[in-house]
Amino acid sequence: MIQWVRQQFCPDLAVDLGTANTRVAVAGEGIALDEPTVVALRHGTRQVLGRGTAVGRLAKQMLGRTPEGVTAVRPIRSGVVTDFEVCEAMLRYFFTKASRQSFGLRPRVILAVPGTATPVERRAVFNSAERAGAGEVFLLDKAFAAGLGGGLPVAEPIASMVCDLGGGTTEIAVFSLGEIVASKSLRLGGDDFDDAIADYLRRTYTLTVGPQTAERLKQELGSASPLEEELTDEVGGLDGVSNVPRKAVITSEDVREALHGPLERIVSALRSVIEKCPPEIVSDLADQGLILTGGGALLRRIDGYLADQLGIPVRAGRNPLHAVATGASVCVDHFADWKGCLESGERAA
Ligand SMILES: Nc1ncnc2c1ncn2[C@@H]1O[C@H](COP(=O)(O)OP(=O)(O)OP(=O)(O)O)[C@@H](O)[C@H]1O
Ligand SMILES: [Mg+2]
Structure with missing residues (x-):
């Protein structure tokens, strides 16, 4: 019952934090957002343009042809976080855009990570998600998510x-x-x-x-x-x-x-x-x-x-570009069934 109430006010999220594209799925609702993993910053600063909203599609258009005063950054390379601060700002924007969080509740988030990610790299994903507003964070092997979501x-x-x-x-x-x-x-x-x-x-x-x-x-x-x-x-x-x-x-x-x-x-x-x-x-x-x-x-x-x-x-x-996010969303939708396949933040330390 408590879980049901929590889901109404702050549904769990599944995130495929990809090198090129990030997808966010909302528990029970499927994929809510699919945007390039790109953030536009004011040149020479760590400030995200548009009061934190120059993220995703808008920022990708600026990659390679950034107008003066703008730097477009890709915070994920080879599947792992290379710019923590920017990754955190991007996730914060995506979490807010994808879900309706109320009463200061923080969503439980499952993030797909590559099998090659080292413990330090896993910790970076975990910390970025937490600082971006996630409550409990769990990591899921990307290959597992791809298999589950790929049918x-x-x-x-x-x-x-x-x-x-x-x-x-x-x-x-x-x-x-x-x-x-x-x-x-x-x-x-x-x-x-x-x-x-x-x-x-x-x-x-x-x-x-x-x-x-x-x-x-x-x-x-x-x-x-x-x-x-x-x-x-x-x-x-x-x-x-x-x-x-x-x-x-x-x-x-x-x-x-x-x-x-x-x-x-x-x-x-x-x-x-x-x-x-x-x-x-x-x-x-x-x-x-x-x-x-x-x-x-x-x-x-x-x-x-x-x-x-x-x-x-x-x-x-089926739907190859969304397979990982779909697999991760199966895990948020049936959390108890798949919990054994997830890595909790404590174990990622
Ligand atoms: N028609 C196509 N032919 C070849 N490559 C393509 C095509 N369409 C998209 N791609 C490539 O697919 C890649 C993006 O795929 P995807 O969105 O699955 O990556 P990602 O999930 O962001 O990355 P990763 O999982 O490695 O962190 C890009 O390199 C893009 O150029
Ligand atoms: Mg991917």
Whole structure:
């Protein structure tokens, strides 16, 4: 009863604090907010513009082309907090925007964190959330959340496998009977894909492009294996020799070549996880296949490419960009059932 009353006035929140995007789900209501993980500060200060509201979509528009007097900051890199103060300001804004807190109550918050996060990095997430207004804070493994939210039968006696390809991390896990039986977490994600494209253009075309242009090329031309009809796009950058603005026509073959290295690292991580599994589990995976979640699941032909490399079926999970937040929201909605999978603040110390 007390819990019911508390939920009416201050519902629990589930947060996917992503390198590129943050999603907040409200208990019983689903995802309430999905915004870029970006904050706009007054230049040379730690003051968030717009009285603390220049956060998310508005701030992302300023990244790379910040007007004078404004600095756009991404407080999460490779899935972990790199700027505590800004992360706290961002979470405070998101908590207030997503939930209706009354009577000074502080929401219970479940935050998804990457498997590679060290105890110090976990403590940073925990502290940022608490200072931003959370009451009790629990941490949830991102791969677990991705499996749960991606629609995998995680609690069934049949094994299943997920790979969440985010902006800064790759989370891989094999589930059986509600447990993770093998996993791997890499500090490699869409940001590294963008860097690889920028490096390639510098080396091949002596053209320097910004991270936003590299990301746009990845999304508009990128593919993991050849396309029936290859694509082209004209991009603007700086000539690497004369440093003057120049345009170049880039093809989908160029982008694929650039992405080859990071994709190979993902394949080898997936192989190493499969190799750790006992034969019965591997045989389940050959039937069930691999489910992809996260923004990287949207890269053209990534399913076919990984299926060829791994020899098991591969497909995108349902609503891949929201899988982690959906999984975390399952845990806030059925807290007692999933409490055993959560790490409390005390244990994160
Ligand atoms: N169509 C697409 N093709 C390739 N990559 C894409 C596409 N759409 C989005 N992405 C990439 O997906 C990444 C964002 O994915 P997502 O929102 O899952 O990351 P995140 O949860 O913020 O990061 P992380 O979980 O690693 O901390 C970005 O790097 C973005 O460029
Ligand atoms: Mg993510």
